[in-house]
Amino acid sequence: MAITKGKKKELYDKYTDNIERSSAIFVTKYQGIPVNKLSSLRRKLQEADARYMVVKNTIAQKVLKEQGLTEIDDLLQDSVGLVFSYSDPPSVAKALLDYVKEEERLEIEGGLIGRSRFDKNDVSNISKLPSLDVTRAQLLGIISGPASTLARLLSTPPTQLVGVINSGVRQVVNVIQAYSKSDED
Helix, strand or coil, rough: CCCCHHHHHHHHHHHHHHHHHHEEEEEEECCCCEEEEEEEHHHHHCCCCEEEEEEHHHHHHHHHHHCCCHHHHHCCCCCEEEEEEEHHHHHHHHHHHHHHHHHCCCEEEEEECCEEEEEEHHHHHCCCCCCHHHHHHHHHHHHHHHHHHHHHHHCHHHHHHHHHHHHHHHHHHHHHHHHHHHHCC
């Protein structure tokens, strides 16, 4: 059944909005899945800050092309649903994989994270990545480690700091003396 220009424009705008807000897009095939089962998937994905949409391929391809995201054009064939991940792709990948265990007719074909394409074999690896919050905490730990060490060093009393520097100087002097004795022999 043909759709009206108004409906096409509405879908175009909806796809554009979701693509622009997404950090990742997963492409799925949903052939033969009842509507009530897709509703269950939508609820599960909503908990992971994602949205599932059955799409009109030609309109979705047009929007993706205009956004410069043609890497997944070949995946938009037959009955396709797109999962738009708004914040944390690993949690969305986990939710999709959990759902596939319940409903084997859903097939994850691949997708995009940013502008990087992944295929169906990569989804399991994506699901094992740490969440964005965990990654940020790890990065903060790496950055703040040397800074806190420097702060501790600078907050030590000056006499201790002089002692540390003096012991380093003594070691250098001892090494020089050892070399000079070996030259005399």
